[in-house]
Amino acid sequence: MKTKQIAIVGASGYSGEELVRLLLSHPHAELSAVTSRQYAGQTLAQVFPKFAHHARARGLHFSEPNAELLAKRAEIVFLALPHGVAAEFATPLLRLGCQVIDLSADFRVKSAAVYKEFYAHDHPAPELLSQAVYGLPEVYRAEIKRASLIACPGCYPTSILLPTLPLLRAGLVKPTGIIADSLSGVSGAGRKAELDYLFVECNESVRPYGLPKHRHLSEIEQELSLAAGTPVILQFTPHLIPVNRGILTTLYLAPAQDWVAARAMDELGGKMAACYQAAYGVEPFVRLLEGKALPDTKNVVGTNVIEIAWRLDPRTGRLVVMSAEDNLVKGAGGQAVQCLNLMCGFPETAGLV
Amino acid sequence: MKTKQIAIVGASGYSGEELVRLLLSHPHAELSAVTSRQYAGQTLAQVFPKFAHHARARGLHFSEPNAELLAKRAEIVFLALPHGVAAEFATPLLRLGCQVIDLSADFRVKSAAVYKEFYAHDHPAPELLSQAVYGLPEVYRAEIKRASLIACPGCYPTSILLPTLPLLRAGLVKPTGIIADSLSGVSGAGRKAELDYLFVECNESVRPYGLPKHRHLSEIEQELSLAAGTPVILQFTPHLIPVNRGILTTLYLAPAQDWVAARAMDELGGKMAACYQAAYGVEPFVRLLEGKALPDTKNVVGTNVIEIAWRLDPRTGRLVVMSAEDNLVKGAGGQAVQCLNLMCGFPETAGLV
């Protein structure tokens, strides 16, 4: 299989670092350029000693990001940049013939107006929105294979969408009143020197933040609405918890039909199981938990797997669905590599197991 | 003020240890006996070196629990025992003239049938249920003052009831469809040598457990129903998070009246604020957060304070209420001491600030 030349723009943030980790071990990718304004001129191994023992890390230096140079050295470019900045690089890179896998929020929502509402500035490249494909392989596998611009989903959206979309599509749950309560490790905040994310401020602390209108709602509601065939408004509460990695999401949903009777419960339980099995039974990175097992972030950290479990509550008539993922892998770099594999015709799990 | 002689039965668990900490510094209490089957014969300072510098800790040895002896040495006895066992001690202690403050679940629910449903065995002392007072001072202050048997609320119930009861009582929220999503530190599981609570199994891990029918629902729903004047069924999902102490609860509620319009929102916001102010404005241990502040367990750990904040979501029409408490203080030992203070006519904050 032909090796692809890959560049990462913004390789010193947590998502960028995770991409580096994954691509250094990828059997069909060659990391030919990594950029970082902060560390330009230093070797990859100086900034991240943990990569020093990778033979392929040895020649790599961080450089200033420059679209022309990147286009000469890479066929596919990952953007691990803040929103707004990512689009500035996507435009010239696409023009120069690169394929772009963007991990920022810039191309996730299809409407420039929605983008402005949630990100508080005009979209920097609205003309590209129509060609961007939302990089959720379990949903858009076919589109990703032929895309030149991938908008990788955010970490929260992945943890919410994968458990919810099949149920909405199958009409098993109501599109109204959905609640997502999410717990995220601190790497989700990025590698930023801010007081709020100091060890002492996060350790022995648990706190909600960013409610009720978190930016990720824009893409989540877009995808939920597409699956439901009707506009979906989500209640979403993110919390910060003292772990490095991992997102645990608990979803509260209402079954579409009234069912609180032992027999109806069995029937609905069977439909739910069948729905999930149909959606994800052969997916390499979705683990449907059985029996008494419940998701635990420690079972997925470092992997591209999302765990999903659900419970019907006969007392409330409600459905509780839980998911666990690594916010930096299935929620960022791993999913991006999964997209890369699809775009290049590599095995979908290459470099991810 | 006359000093009271106090005993703690089961003083080597996490709740018991916290009671020791609080009572050693209490201005009007004298800890005259501590029991522990496991550590009987050892001094308090040998088992818990951190107490060695308290002058009052010096004479204290752990003894085997014995109701006759305890009744000779103490006027008030705290029970920090597993459910089922607590009732066995409460019965003789009450007969011998002691007042009993029970931190277990044994006397929290008023119905022996509900107890059996949730705890899977017959109630060990159903004849005492009618005299037990639920030890939530913000709700049952008058009753606590004249009680001889206090059933201290569980840690989750306190974090859920205090934010919810005033709204239900005032009819501001619907009694249906309430959801409580709670995150608890590991001390909530008790000092038990079980694999699930080893450092390596809890650190870098976040996980739900015990859903959808957690035992604490029995007392929570009892109190919610009393406040609402109608049976309330709660959706409750507890999660285990890697902190020693602290519970963060996020509640999802539906305002009683439709209000999604800017003006109605202001009005409802005003009613909410007034409702909480009326309920807790002068409470010494309830902190209503203002402005942009949100609860954070690190602001309450080690204190008897519960923080409460709320947000009306104009997009969903829902009300999100959040609380933070220390599960071992306001959720256990601190609340128990608050009850002690009320029972004895001490200042309610004695030993708690």
Added chain:
Amino acid sequence: MKTKQIAIVGASGYSGEELVRLLLSHPHAELSAVTSRQYAGQTLAQVFPKFAHHARARGLHFSEPNAELLAKRAEIVFLALPHGVAAEFATPLLRLGCQVIDLSADFRVKSAAVYKEFYAHDHPAPELLSQAVYGLPEVYRAEIKRASLIACPGCYPTSILLPTLPLLRAGLVKPTGIIADSLSGVSGAGRKAELDYLFVECNESVRPYGLPKHRHLSEIEQELSLAAGTPVILQFTPHLIPVNRGILTTLYLAPAQDWVAARAMDELGGKMAACYQAAYGVEPFVRLLEGKALPDTKNVVGTNVIEIAWRLDPRTGRLVVMSAEDNLVKGAGGQAVQCLNLMCGFPETAGLV
């Protein structure tokens, strides 16, 4: 007992915050001013919600630091500032008649030349060095009582000096070849927005730093030399470990006399115990561990206690001494309050138990 008016300059760092915590509960101190350039104008409760329930916190606002104003509002001023800056405030405050308790390094070393060697700039107020008293109550109690300028020891120095000084003074250990290996919680690095102290960079990480010539060596060696009566050079390796608070120091010392024989060991063990007992037997904040007990930071966190244990190793002929303290209490704010108590004639343990 007459209440003293107290001010804290630099009250928003970790040491300053700890001073606030201790002084709000101090029976004879009234906190009349807190300064912070960063938070000037905000109330104490806005910046630190955890203090909001202290009645005495209510009127307090952070102000810009101004010596004239501080001298009007306080008789005693704590400086919790970076080195270099502290001296700038100490000079006018002393002139205006205040007593100053400085938690920085500015007045710890008696020689301006040594200061310059270790801190890389000229001493900002060398004329004050002779009047400053090193604020280690167990050693300089008499001097502290009549001092107007206290130089509180650093957190590492306290953890090293208290276990070592009595042995050197008694001539039980050689003054040569001493090694101190210390482990510090992250609050020791201060509340600084730097990448190195982000949660993700510290959690699941253990690392040495600042060796072999850490700044604290200047004061440690000064005090060790005074006790030994001869210059002492120390080997010191600090490490950063993922806890909020606490320092654990392990010291390696050589007994002054060769003793590796069972009988000599008993004799030396007896001398060691007698030496520590004589030095600290009645000290309120030094806990000499007996039997098999070893120091553990969790036994001292939140208290002003330092735990000390020692072991003679018959295989190596060496003495291993271990200490545990809370770097923000006995290593900073608590020790400073202990000095305050001595200066004002309050009970030495006031506000500290």
Added chain:
Amino acid sequence: MKTKQIAIVGASGYSGEELVRLLLSHPHAELSAVTSRQYAGQTLAQVFPKFAHHARARGLHFSEPNAELLAKRAEIVFLALPHGVAAEFATPLLRLGCQVIDLSADFRVKSAAVYKEFYAHDHPAPELLSQAVYGLPEVYRAEIKRASLIACPGCYPTSILLPTLPLLRAGLVKPTGIIADSLSGVSGAGRKAELDYLFVECNESVRPYGLPKHRHLSEIEQELSLAAGTPVILQFTPHLIPVNRGILTTLYLAPAQDWVAARAMDELGGKMAACYQAAYGVEPFVRLLEGKALPDTKNVVGTNVIEIAWRLDPRTGRLVVMSAEDNLVKGAGGQAVQCLNLMCGFPETAGLV
């Protein structure tokens, strides 16, 4: 390259679990049996959900350990058992023709008398001691290649021996007065349901333990003595710190020649660098840090790499050497797989990068 059939006895402890992780991804190994008395009958994926997505994990069930059956299913057997128990399996497995890689302490010391001194019971299979090879590839590579019984070093020994052996062999440091101060993550204590290792007892805690005569001293001193050509007695202090994985060791050594002069320092520094370079310059799993870099466990966790850095202290004349490793990889399972690779003629890094 021919695939080898591999079994793991005791696969549900932390070392065993790590072996499973490594062998499931090993290109030339096929895990054909895993045993666990506790979990016999359950699938690997039920006990460790995180392995469920490995295609090769699917058929695997935990079985009761039985030497006859194991010998039928595997050519090479890893023993991840407590000391004493491991020897009971090694004897029949070797007789049945298997090669054995033992992760316990049973075959690490060459003298049954030393074993008894440190482990407090007679050696269970002294006749095998002479054929066992100490599984430290950087030292015994040739012997490992032709061994049938490997005694994998302990986690502390690896972190101490690799930095020290080259210096002793080269005569650059004195064989006397060596001190090793080590900090270990909690997984080093094993997956044991004991109160001491509960999350709440370890989190926010740092503590020394097991000094001054830890069991690992037996093997460490054996290997140090062999390298020095003279008996070496080590001062060793282990500490428990709240991380899942990782050992950080700080070593204090005396250069063989007096050197405290700037010029001699340069010369000695050069010799040190040359010595380490000669020993480890081409080793795939030893990272010699340059410049200002110091070891950090977070740089090695999950890898088979050990980081080493050193500092000459011109003030004390001493040499400080620091190392960082993952106690479960280079300190246990990873090193065992490295031995496997050598024994089977696989590339030494197979399955380890």
